[in-house]
Amino acid sequence: MKKLLFTLICATTLVFTSCSNDPHQEKEVQDQNQAVAAKKSVSKTQQEIDNLLKHFTTQDYHSSVSSLTKEEVQKDMAMKLLPKCKQLLMENGYTEDDINKFGDDYKTIILTAFNLKK
Numbered sequence: 443m444k445k446l447l448f449t450l451i452c453a454t455t456l457v458f459t460s461c462s463n464d465p466h467q468e469k470e471v472q473d474q475n476q477a478v479a480a481k482k483s484v485s486k487t488q489q490e491i492d493n494l495l496k497h498f499t500t501q502d503y504h505s506s507v508s509s510l511t512k513e514e515v516q517k518d519m520a521m522k523l524l525p526k527c528k529q530l531l532m533e534n535g536y537t538e539d540d541i542n543k544f545g546d547d548y549k550t551i552i553l554t555a556f557n558l559k560k
Contacts (some may be wrong), residue, residue, distance in 0.1 A: 457523035487530045
């Protein structure tokens with residue numbers, strides 16, 4: 443249903459844009475296209491995080507960390523999630539400075555990114 447609505451909106455926008463040479467309208471279309479592209483990349487990053495979380499439940503992963511303590515496994519998971527979570531924050535308007543304010547508190551970074559996913 444969302445795809446159909448999106449296609450209808452795009453088709454309508456194309457019709458009106460092709461019928462007009464209004465520079466303001468062209469700017470609006472470009473802004474809409476950029477917003478759609480940003481949502482796609484966010485979805486991709488969210489999907490990568492979800493895939494990583496699924497990987498943590500596999501037998502292969504459990505075998506690879508079987509010799510580690512519970513705390514070491516948690517840290518391993520966090521270190522693998524951290525880059526994707528930072529990327530998700532950046533895609534949602536956080537700047538490098540904002541992320542640097544978290545310091546080395548990777549738990550806060552991950553939790554903040556997970557709150558964005560909802």
